[in-house]
Structure formats: structure tokens, C-alpha cells
Amino acid sequence: MSNVKNYTEQGGNRTVIGGELDITPEGKLAFDGTLLSPATLQADSTAVDVAGLVTDFNALLAKLKTAGLMNAE
Template sequence: MSNVKNYAEQGGEKTVIGGELEIAVGGKLTFAGNELKPAGTQADSTASTIEGLVTDFNALLAKLKAAGLMAVE
């Protein structure tokens, strides 16, 4: 067993990150060919109606999709 925190298992099928993974300026993280980005900020909901809550929730879903964190239908 190795004492390093970050390593690729034999054969390269799995990489383990036990330390920090830093994406440098200009670098990117992709999943299935799609770039992942931080999602936009979503304010806490102050909705007092179901309709208002649906609007807030749909805004959150749109931000997750735009960031590549949720599949787009």
C-alpha cells in the first residue's frame, strides 16, 4: 500500500484523490464530453405560494443544467 493520497490504481482504470484536486486557470473538468462548471448562485427561496416555489425551483434546475451538472432533456 502506498502512502500517497493521490494515485492511479494498477491498470489505470481508477484514480483515487485523497488530497486536493486543483483545476488550474485554463483547465477544465469534463464528464462524458461535457464541461462541468460551478452552478450560478441561487438565492434562498422566500416564496409564500406554491407557484412562487415552483418558479424558484425551476430557476435552480436551469442553473444546474447550464453548469453541466444535470442532463438537459
């Protein structure tokens, strides 16, 4: 039994992160060729009606898509 938290299995098909993965500012994280980044802050909604809430929600969805955290289509 090993006490190593982070390792790549033999053959390289699976990497296990049991510790912390720290991506430096120079580092990149991609999923299926799409670069991922933190989403831009979405302010708390102050909507007073459904139409305002829809606008706020759509803004959040756009930020998630731009960050690569949600597929655009």
C-alpha cells in the same frame, strides 16, 4: 503499503483522489464529454405561495443544467 493519497492504478482505469484535487482557472473538468462548471448562484427563495416556489425551483434546475451538473434530458 504506500502513503500516497493520489494515484492511478496500474492500467490507468482508476484514479484515486485521497487528497485535494485543485483545478486551476485554465483547467477543465468534464463528465462523459460534458464540461462541468460551478452553477450560477440561486438566491434564497422568498416565495409566499406554491407557484412562486415552483418558479424559484425551476430556476435552480435550469442553473444546474447550464452548469453541466444535471442532464438536460
